[in-house]
Amino acid sequence: MRPSRGETIAVLLSDRIIRGEIAPGERLPSEAELAIEFRASRPVIREALQRLQTLGYVRTRTGAGSYALTPPSLSEGDDWLSARGPAERAELHTFRTAIEQEAAALAARTRTESQLAEIDDAIDQFLPAVLPADTVEADFAFHQAVAAASGNRFIVEAVDRIGARAIVVPASRIASAERRGDGISIVAAEHAAVADAIRGRDPVAAAAAMRAHLFASVTRLGTGRP
Template identity: 40%
Template sequence: MKPNLTTTLVEHLRERISSGAIAPGDKLPSENTLIADHGVSRTVVREAITRLQAEGLVHTRRGAGSFALTPPAEDASTQARVPRTLAERRQLIEFRMGIESEAAARAASRSASANLTDMDSALAAFRAAGPNAAQAMSCDYEFHLAVSRASANPYFVQAVELFGPAMIAMPRQRFEIPDGKLAPRLERVAEEHEAIRAAIASGNQLSASAAMRLHLANSLHRLDLESGIPEGN
């Protein structure tokens, strides 16, 4: 069977980062360099970088490029389980429903202006990401992290930080939307985030919890649809 080009590139870059050939803080080769050196498309390169971001090996700064991070410690007791299969992604979203719905409720009980400002910044950056799925994933995570911090409960924050961007289920397909607009899928995510923010700002704990639960239930539904599971299952 022909090897998956994205997986091959991920394994190559992962090995270079883990071995120290690309040291923490070093900039990864540019997209054009990776395309030329590995004979792959731009889509393959971007998908590979997104997967490395989810593994906590790469951080991308808009306009600057992608940089290597310190590889996670080998001690599995201090590391979150990175979801790799569809079943694991579903389980993670189900776990998040319980944790993040309560975090949103606690955030609504406080609704501090500084926390709302952080949510607004993440929302604005998410919309500015346009069709860039990797950038959108980072902004999506930052929004959920802002909600957890707004709860003023360090255990909610710890749970979100432990998973990192890997907790965000990104779509398999790359979006090709003109004029920097969001794809319909990401537009729906943005609207759901805005509804969560509005509920937290209102101070209504039940509404905030319900808005977060609905968003994650919709995320689970979108994951199933993109994975070919028929509606209603």
């Protein structure tokens, strides 16, 4: 059976999300813009967006549009950190947690003042972020800064290769301004807890704070809470 027009458009848009042309948290073009681009009717575009939402590529909020989520599957050839499907995404998150909690512990032992300043700067950039895509960029910058402060080039490489696609985009980042602000404050507080432990040169607390933050981020994605 040939795919419907809506299914075909959904595949084309999902490819853009997977390739990073539409970043996690970025707003997709409007229905009207997509209708013009694909020379399709609005109902067909709605079918495509609904399919993308069902597959986990986007989250749609009435009156605000559709926003890309962290891609549920990746097709980057030899990228050994690609995750295809829920089971592999869970494995990738476990790997990421192991790597990043060790990065935080190492950073607490070896960080320099300039590296600590980079971590603090990433937190400062995250707080005023408004657009979902901006929050993803600032969020990832924080994790990169912690990895850099670890002083381990393999950890830095692993975090870079996992990339911003690992930053989950919960409903709170694609919600009303008030609820989005609550969600940003919660994540910023979690980042600050990691930074404070690194500042205090407490590797056990730094690892625990990073592990708690990553666990909370996945919990937020599953529950839709801030």
